[in-house]
Amino acid sequence: MGSRLVDQLGAQHVAGATAAALAERIRALILDGRLTVGERLPSERALALELRRSRSTTTRVYGLLETDGYVTRLHGGSTRVALPNVAPSASSGDDESAIDLSIASMDSTPGLYDATVRSLPRLAAMRGTSGYSLQGLPELRHAVAQRFTRRGVDTDADEIIITSGALNAVNLILAAMGRRGERALVEQPTFPHALEALHRHGYRLVPTPVDADGWDHRHFTDTLLRSRPHVAYLIPDFHNPTGATLPEPERARIATTARSSGTRLIVDETTTELDIDRGSSPLPMAAFSPEVITVGSMSKIAWGGMRVGWIRADRAVITRLLATRPSFELGTALLEQCIAVELLSDMPSLTDHVRTRLRAGRAAVAEGLIGLEGITMPPTPGGLSAWVDLGAPISTSLSLAARSHGLVLPPGPRFTTGGVLERRLRIPITLPPERTAEAMNRLRLAWDEVRHGSPQRGELRHEAVV
Template sequence: MGSRLVDQLGPQTVAGATASALAGHIRALILDGRLTVGERLPSERSLALELHRSRSTITRVYGLLERDGYVSRLHGGSTRVTLPHPIASSPFEDDESAIDLSIASMDSTPGLYDATVRSLPRLATLRGTSGYSLRGLPELREAVARRFTERGAPTTADDIIITSGALNALNLVLATIGRRGGRALVEQPTFPHALEAIHRHGYRMAPTPVDVDGWDTRHLSDTLLSARPHIAYLIPDFHNPTGATLPDSERSRLAAAARSSGTHLIIDETTTDLDIDRGWNPTPMAAFDPRVITLGSMSKIAWGGMRIGWIRAEPSLIPRLLAVRPSFELGTALLEQCIAVELMSDMAALTTHVRERLRRGRAAVEAGLATAIPGVRMPPTPGGLSAWIDLGAPISTALSLAARERRLILPPGPRFTTGGVLERRLRIPISFPPERMAEAMSRLSRAWADVNDGASARGRVLEHAAVI
């Protein structure tokens, strides 16, 4: 089995590249977050064998990286990923002129302030308690359960645990049922931080393709039945980043295949309520099999700053999750739970606001692309947070780096994959206000011209290209 570095580089990158070009590609992987600080890289000899290159070439590659501060090497020992000292977590963190399209999210719903005010009496009644909420407020668990039931998956409050966001929920599930060294089926592309969490829990990835027109359902079922992965992490509603939705008929087949393979289905519903004009409402995966583990969140429909998520699971798993949770968290903030109760009491108003905001954002992206990148069209995007763009050529990373020179943070397609592929693709959020997106598209247009003119100052850009 090849090293993770070579998997991330991808065959197109490796073929015929000079030492300087290889070093540049590895720097991009480090700054893009696909190689993590402290990660051990292959030895010179091993990497030379994998890439079918001379050892002197690889020595030169590692030497260039070490010179610029991207690796540290011990004589006769290991080579590990580092970052140059001047780099901060985000080079544009305090720069209001920068536009960060790596975060596909909206600002808060207009009803957040009023919901906060209405929540205060509920919070006041809890002052006599310990303040720790391991399972979650009963009123909020009932509201979440009611939402599942309305959508076609009968649920009670006993099936729900409230968490501090969906990613927190995923980590709790993995900490509870995880099997280090096991296989995890994941979509390609998918949510990058979920990939990082699954990798951190020791899983080996088994990717299955998904695009704007949906899943290769035969590949998905065949992979479940042949690889028999321990878990499968999937986003069937307005998939991030493609925006695709899995039809009910395929959900039923997927649930049946997972039962046959003994796979734990972990379904991420963070984007479920982000409908613009899809025209139909899918049935939750939990309705097809009670053993499905579902993750949800308020962050995309209310505000990312309100860290409220949940887990829906079968009753036998709930005590196990609650037993593990205190090892890294003692509950979810009570004020945010009280606010969430108020917000969920009027989901119709919440989803109406989200729909209109996304509709305007989608129109702005479509209009901007028409002038920013001639010949590149926006695919059908009936909902979700982003448009998954086909650039027509494997230049996503180059365009991303050129965009940073224009103070536009735009993660490339490979950031959403397990192996450095999908260089033709680019995720553009549809969640930004039209005026902000118009400026982003203007900067993207200039970056596109830079790439096509060969004018991108790659060395200078790479020194300030940490993706968040």
């Protein structure tokens, strides 16, 4: 089995690369968080054998990285990932003028302030209680359950747990039901922090491909039956980052196959409400199997600062989750739950705001990409972003170049296992049009540099990607 370093590099992408280019690629992996600080790298000899390069080349690679502070080496010992202790430069994208495209999220809904004011009497009425809310406020659980019922899945408030966001929900599920060393089926690409959560809980990841035109359904079901993973994490509506939607017949087929393989489906519906002009609303995955565990949140439809999410599952699973939750938290903030009750009472206003903003953001990205020869933007009927095709495996290089122009732009491999999808780039459609226009101007400058062979040396940091 090859090393994780070469797996992340992608041997096919570095064939024939100079020592300086190899060092730059490894540096990008470190700064983007795909290699972690303290991680042990293969020896010079082992790396040379894996890459089929000379020992002098790999010695030079590690020497360049050590000089810049990105690895530490012990004579006769190991080489480990490090970060240089330097102050950020003005060109690194950390100044206030930088545009951060690692965050695909809108500002708050216009109704947030009024909902907060309306929620205060509800909060005041609870002052005589302990203030802890392990399962969540009954009113909020009822509102979430009603939302599922209206979408075609009969749901009771007892089948809902309120969490501190969707990622918190995923971590609670894995803490209660995870099995270290087991396999987890994940889409390729997918939400990076879900991959990190699965890694942290000891899962071995098995990818299945997704693109803007959808899933490879045969690969998905064949992998379920062949690998029999313990869990599968998927985003069936406006998939992050591709924007694809899983058709209803395939939802039924996957749910049936997952039951046959003994796989628990963890379905992330964080992006479900982000419709622009899809034209249809498939039934939730939970409609096709009682064993599906669904997570969702308020962060994309109301505001990222609303740390309120939920889990929908059968009562037996809810009991297990409630038994585990006190080990790391005692509930979700009451004020935010009270606000969420008010917001969910007027879903049409929320979804109208989302649709208007996303339509404008999509148009601004499409306009900004005009004239960038080689880049293709796929149809984007909803979701957070456009999953653009760069026409060549240059995503990491483009991200590095963008840094020198004050543009934080996570490369395609940030959303994958194994450092693949260098042809792809996620561009959020969530910023105001004028901000998007400026971001596209900066992208154009970086694109010209990379295409003409003179990219600037930038700082590709390990940003949170949402």
